[in-house]
Amino acid sequence: MRLRDAGWRDLAGIAELEARCFPVDPWSPATFWAELAGRPRRSYVVAVDDVGELAGYAGLDLSGDLADVMTIAVDPARRGSGLGARLLEELHTRAGAGGAAAVMLEVRADNGPARGLYAAHGYRVLRTRPGYYRSADGTPAVDALVLRKELP
Numbered sequence: 634m635r636l637r638d639a640g641w642r643d644l645a646g647i648a649e650l651e652a653r654c655f656p657v658d659p660w661s662p663a664t665f666w667a668e669l670a671g672r673p674r675r676s677y678v679v680a681v682d683d684v685g686e687l688a689g690y691a692g693l694d695l696s697g698d699l700a701d702v703m704t705i706a707v708d709p710a711r712r713g714s715g716l717g718a719r720l721l722e723e724l725h726t727r728a729g730a731g732g733a734a735a736v737m738l739e740v741r742a743d744n745g746p747a748r749g750l751y752a753a754h755g756y757r758v759l760r761t762r763p764g765y766y767r768s769a770d771g772t773p774a775v776d777a778l779v780l781r782k783e784l785p
């Protein structure tokens with residue numbers, strides 16, 4: 634598995650994986666287009682296997698002292714083998730190289746795997762946004778947690 638910069642040719646694969654990784658409220662292809670158009674402030678990485686198949690992706694917003702993790706996702710069939718950690722560590726490397734002293738992100742309070750990943754990488758809960766994630770179908774709203782990690 635190899636990590637490399639995301640480019641325009643990855644858009645279709647990213648959008649397809651996004652739909653499988655975020656069945657509720659996936660980002661549209663147009664959103665990813667705008668994210669890539671926002672480079673170099675935005676920085677996206679993809680994980681590609683030996684036959685060139687997309688296995689995961691992650692994106693960062695670099696804004697001076699502070700960087701934000703915009704998104705991170707791993708193909709459901711390839712989870713649990715360290716790829717999410719590799720992608721997140723690559724974002725940390727890019728954030729540090731871009732001059733950031735800390736990284737922030739938002740996560741749904743009910744997203745156990747993502748919370749586990751972030752906790753294992755030194756993120757601490759900064760604040761909670763109660764009921765931030767609302768759905769149209771009447772299911773209860775879910776809190777957003779704002780997390781922060783200081784970079785070494």
Ligand SMILES: CC(C)(COP(=O)(O)OP(=O)(O)OC[C@H]1O[C@@H](n2cnc3c(N)ncnc32)[C@H](O)[C@@H]1OP(=O)(O)O)[C@@H](O)C(=O)NCCC(=O)NCCS
Nearest residue numbers: 705706707712713714715716717718740746747749750753
């Ligand atoms: C979150 C996600 C990227 C993790 O990817 P992954 O490749 O499975 O993660 P890794 O195998 O690198 O796991 C790294 C660490 O995360 C934590 N973790 C991963 N899966 C977990 C789970 N199901 N439950 C609890 N902790 C988990 C563990 O601490 C793990 O370290 P360990 O293997 O040493 O125990 C993946 O589950 C995903 O794509 N989810 C859907 C998209 C998403 O929710 N993105 C985050 C939005 S904020």
